[in-house]
Amino acid sequence: MNTIPFRIQTIEDYKNAYKASVDNPENFWDNIASNFIWKKKWSKTLEWEFISPQVKWFVGGELNITENCLDRHLEEKGNQVALIWEPNDPNEISLQYTYKELLSEVNKMANVLKGMGVQKGDRVCIYLPMIPELAFATLACARIGAIHSIVFAGFSSNAVADRINDAQCAFVLTSDGMNRGAKQIPVKSVVDEAMANCPTVQKVLVINRLNWNVHMDLHRDIWYHEAVNQVNDLCEATAMGSEDEMFILYTSGSTGKPKGVVHTCGGYMVYAGYTFANVFQYNPGDVFWCTADIGWVTGHSYILYGPLLQGATTVMFEGVPTFPDPGRFWQVIDKHSVNIFYTAPTAIRSLMASGVDHVLSYSLHSLKLLGSVGEPINEEAWHWYHTHIGKGKCPIVDTYWQTETGGVMISGMGGIHPQRPSYAGFPIPGIQLILVDADGNEIEGNGVEGNLCVKFPWPSILRTTYGDHERCRINYFATYKNLYFTGDGARREEDGMYRLLGRVDDVINVSGHRFGTAEIEDAINQCKKVIESAVVGYPHDIKGQGIYAYVILEHSENSNDQTRDEIIESVVEHIGKIAKPDKIQFVGGLPKTRSGKIMRRILRKVAEGEINSLGDTTTLLDPKVVDEIISSRL
Ligand code: WTA
Secondary structure (H helix, E strand, O other), rough: OOOOOOOOOOOHHHHHHHHHHOOOHHHHHHHHHHOOOOEEEEEEEEEEEOOOOOOEEOOEEEHHHHHHHOOOOOOOHOEEEEEEEEEEOOOOOOOEHHHHHHHHHHHHHHHHHHHHHOOOOEEEEEEOOOOOOHHHHHHHHHHOOEEEEOOOEOOOOOHHHHHHHHOOOOOEEEEEEEOOOOEEOOHHHHHHHHOOOOOOOOOOEOOOOOOOOOOOOEEEEHHHHHHHHHHHOOOOOOOOEEOEEEEEEEEEEOOOOOEEEEEEHHHHHHHHHHHHHHHOOOOOEEEEOOOOOOOHHHHHHHHHHHHHOOOOOEEEEEOOOOOOOOOOHHHHHOOOOOOEOOOOOOHHHHHHOOHHHHHHHOOOOOOOOOEEEEEOOHHHHHHHHHHOOOOOOOOOOEOOHHHHHHHOOOEEEOOOOOOOOOOOEOOOOOOOOEOOOOOOOOOOOOOOEEEEEEEEOOOOOEEEEEOHHHHHHHHOOEEEEEEEEEEEEEEEEEOOOOEEEEEEEOOOEEEOOOEHHHHHHHHHHOOEEEEEEEEEEEEOOOEEEEEEEEEOOOOOHHOOOHHHHHHHHHHHHHHHHHOOOOOEEOOOOOEOOOOEOOHHHHHHHHHHHOOOOOEEEEEEEEOOHHHHHHHHOO
């Protein structure tokens, strides 16, 4: 049964859709957008230029994404399960919310937010673990037109404070604590610490997850379970302009602090809904599970918005893949009869390392399709995933995209295209890819490699970086004139298939999470004993890339394990545990050019162990430092 009008089912469908999307993009997206509910139809489909840049889709239209995610389904699917929540502890009961119940929860949360003073356009920072209230809160913001800025609950108080201040949030949502495998981790106290430096925050809403007796500021903090008793479950969806800001999501780039990528209401909705249906070849009734955290863009688009836009049943998991044992993912798949499973290569590699025995006790027979996201999936992991999880019968979609793109850009489309391990596949209709050389010249034909850019807007392209449009221009639109630059390198094979080759800028992808080298260096340099540092990525068996830091200390006698711990502590404090360096090498100097620029190329080669192919080092200010670095490499 296929009731989704724009669902591509064959290679011919794909070719036709792709051609239509390039021949007449406005017409193509007009047709797709017409399948959603609008409060007011748009008057112009697209206005754009990639110089400032300025992109507007469905201009003049009005909508509310939650009407499309929830209200719209009530008639046919009111009693169908929308959200399955699986707790960290397999012995705790899992919760299910039908579309009707989910709408009721979202409305209650929305009314609590309104009661706190949240209005359309206000920025709300959501710093929550993977509990149902995170889903309610995200959707509740969208319902009343507040702009959510979800911050992954593993970030440190400094990182949260930076993000709150950048977006000038007046409201924060958090919980007492969180479960993470066998551990329980404080969350509210992280927010409390951040509050010391967040003058814009007026109210903090606290969700009770662990029954902890946390500190509550009488004037600022509100318990959700108390506030929710005071409200009803009716809340009208606010009419939003297509180009009104919908959410901010912070992500790292090659320079400076993380930037707030801004997505807008109309285009994001259309693209999230379109890609969910097609990339995962979703059929009505399928149970879909994306293991990402909602704090990352993958969770925004493919735990919440994409699946709900299609009336799917989506699974949200509080726990970790290895608790209580490395069979947990597979147990959850059997428990909820998951049909489509979407995870990250780093998780696959770590489960692969724990051995296939953990898989064998589960049937996994409900699975129809597997997905991968966040980094290139290496061949070994691909085969393991295909053989042991997909039992050789499930296509794997390797989905390439970015926080900035809002939805998947390149994929195999659920087995419609031929599959080749480590290849992401073909562009989604509407995505006009182009490879360019360092000077921005197009590299035409097939069997070629270059820097991956996009030459035409798609509905969910980022619109700006919050509060600093110039930064958006410089980061994405200034490297190559008239093009959106992804920061990734790619190869286009003879048959047109794309293979991603990794970042070509100073961004490291650790377990599918992006960090700018400058951001980590900044955190390391805040350690008092450090004079200077340089950070590069190196191949890591589980994480994809590990973080290798070269550090110059104030006194060489400090080069001991205690200093190493202090450096790690500084990174944990300023960013969070997820950015901890894997290796720290103390050095006397860094390889710099005469103009003072660190030659990372050399540091990368040393970290990779490729010391025989360092290339030309004669332009360095002091080529001797390279010998010292090589002799003390880890
Ligand atoms: C990388 C995650 C290869 C890439 C959705 C990109 C990938 C960055 C893939 C975006 C993939 C993501 N194959 N590389 N399938 N998916 N990447 O913003 O370098 O957290 O630029 O978005 O991850 O990471 P982000």
